[in-house]
Amino acid sequence: MAEFFHMGGYAFYVWMSFGISALVLLVNFLQPLLKHRQALREAEDYYSEV
Amino acid sequence: MSPLRKKRMYLVMLLLTAVSVATFLIIQAFNQNMMFFYSTTEVKSGAAPTDRDFRIGGLVVNGTVKRADDSLLVSFDLTDSQTPVTVQYTGILPDLFREGQGIIAKGQLNGNGVFVAEEVLAKHDENYMPPEVADSIQKAQMAQTEMPAMPANHKN
Amino acid sequence: MNIIAKWYYRLGAPNWFYPLAGKMIPWVAAIFVALLIPGLYMGLVTAPADYQQGESFRIMYVHVPAAWLSMFVYAAMAIAAVVALVWRVRMAEIMIISSAPIGASFAFIALITGSLWGKPMWGAWWVWDARLTSELILFFIYLGIFALYNAIEDKQTAGKAMSILTLVGVINLPIIHYSVVWWNTLHQAATVSKFDTPSIHIDMLIPLLLMAAAFQFLYLLLLLMKMRANLLEQDLASGWVKKIVFERQKNLKK
Numbered sequence: 001m002a003e004f005f006h007m008g009g010y011a012f013y014v015w016m017s018f019g020i021s022a023l024v025l026l027v028n029f030l031q032p033l034l035k036h037r038q039a040l041r042e043a044e045d046y047y048s049e050v
Numbered sequence: 051m052s053p054l055r056k057k058r059m060y061l062v063m064l065l066l067t068a069v070s071v072a073t074f075l076i077i078q079a080f081n082q083n084m085m086f087f088y089s090t091t092e093v094k095s096g097a098a099p100t101d102r103d104f105r106i107g108g109l110v111v112n113g114t115v116k117r118a119d120d121s122l123l124v125s126f127d128l129t130d131s132q133t134p135v136t137v138q139y140t141g142i143l144p145d146l147f148r149e150g151q152g153i154i155a156k157g158q159l160n161g162n163g164v165f166v167a168e169e170v171l172a173k174h175d176e177n178y179m180p181p182e183v184a185d186s187i188q189k190a191q192m193a194q195t196e197m198p199a200m201p202a203n204h205k206n
Numbered sequence: 207m208n209i210i211a212k213w214y215y216r217l218g219a220p221n222w223f224y225p226l227a228g229k230m231i232p233w234v235a236a237i238f239v240a241l242l243i244p245g246l247y248m249g250l251v252t253a254p255a256d257y258q259q260g261e262s263f264r265i266m267y268v269h270v271p272a273a274w275l276s277m278f279v280y281a282a283m284a285i286a287a288v289v290a291l292v293w294r295v296r297m298a299e300i301m302i303i304s305s306a307p308i309g310a311s312f313a314f315i316a317l318i319t320g321s322l323w324g325k326p327m328w329g330a331w332w333v334w335d336a337r338l339t340s341e342l343i344l345f346f347i348y349l350g351i352f353a354l355y356n357a358i359e360d361k362q363t364a365g366k367a368m369s370i371l372t373l374v375g376v377i378n379l380p381i382i383h384y385s386v387v388w389w390n391t392l393h394q395a396a397t398v399s400k401f402d403t404p405s406i407h408i409d410m411l412i413p414l415l416l417m418a419a420a421f422q423f424l425y426l427l428l429l430l431m432k433m434r435a436n437l438l439e440q441d442l443a444s445g446w447v448k449k450i451v452f453e454r455q456k457n458l459k460k
Contacts, residue, residue: 008261017319021268032431039438058292073377084389086335144329171328176394178406184257
């Protein structure tokens with residue numbers, strides 16, 4: 001297992017690559033979730049006032 | 051398609067054509083600057099600039115790598131399989147540096163026709179395989195005693 | 207175009223698209239995970255180390271799919287731009303503006319992981335060769351498209367301007383692809399898209415194709431999510447959002 005994480009001495013480069021990619025894609029996933037929820041709340045406020 | 055849409059389609063195609071032509075002309079104008087490196091033959095024939103740093107690319111010739119005992123100075127020959135050029139470099143070489151490897155060095159020629167590099171980059175090829183497969187391919191090639199292949203996109 | 211058809215295009219489509227996308231999202235997400243898990247496992251564990259690059263070549267399994275997708279997303283946007291300009295379909299504009307941040311993210315990942323791969327293998331984080339520079343330009347074009355749309359208040363004008371910019375930028379795609387053929391570059395030539403057999407061992411190729419397929423579905427997933435969010439936000443005062451809000455409240459009361 002330790003050997004797996006060591007990546008033949010390239011651990012920093014390999015895990016940084018996968019880590020940064022995961023982070024960027026996670027942000028892309030969360031952003032529309034939050035935006036959708038926000039838009040739905042705004043729509044509900046809008047129609048409860050009308 | 052309605053006439054209006056047809057007109058818009060023509061405008062779209064006109065836009066694309068205009069942009070393509072403009073880009074083609076720009077690329078033509080800067081073609082020489084788009085080249086990342088010069089081949090060893092170009093350097094020997096004087097095609098490379100003499101007043102500023104430039105990059106030279108080629109394969110490390112087998113058996114020419116000499117390392118100094120007391121410093122990081124290393125010298126080796128690069129070739130495009132026609133003209134060899136000797137390169138000197140002081141510093142740490144990239145992991146992929148080895149004999150037969152495609153290398154790109156940045157620096158200038160000195161008076162003796164030796165290229166003094168301040169940066170050495172390794173250019174790897176587009177082949178990916180496990181070591182055992184590479185070994186068997188190499189053995190097969192040894193049997194035919196072939197010259198090493200040129201880097202894939204090195205045609206000049 | 208008569209006024210009725212125009213309103214149909216403007217409002218009819220989201221009303222149909224929004225619930226359909228909502229139904230598709232869980233399925234697309236499931237396919238994405240089903241491709242990602244074996245792709246990651248094979249790429250990181252079972253694929254053999256490379257004869258030259260050792261374990262560092264595993265960066266390929268994020269770098270290459272991200273780079274492919276950064277170009278695929280743009281090609282899809284360019285097709286949508288033609289549809290938006292010629293047929294004036296608003297949904298195509300929503301597709302472009304929802305794709306731009308995803309494409310920018312893929313280009314960003316390709317650049318960062320390429321840098322993390324270049325440092326140990328080439329010996330440099332970054333060089334200004336034709337491949338790297340044209341990919342960086344692609345990243346900036348994505349940002350430009352996103353910024354242009356958001357800078358113009360009137361969304362009809364913004365959509366048209368953005369579509370034109372998208373079409374102008376499409377010229378960069380062949381440049382990126384052929385940069386390693388046309389010019390001397392530090393970046394190596396194509397491995398998989400060559401016409402002869404791919405120069406990659408089959409055990410290394412399979413995880414690459416799995417990851418590429420996973421990224422393809424990830425794009426679809428993120429696109430559907432972003433389009434839904436953007437549509438809801440823009441159409442706040444329109445009939446179809448009103449219907450959705452009332453139906454939601456009815457379901458909540460039950």
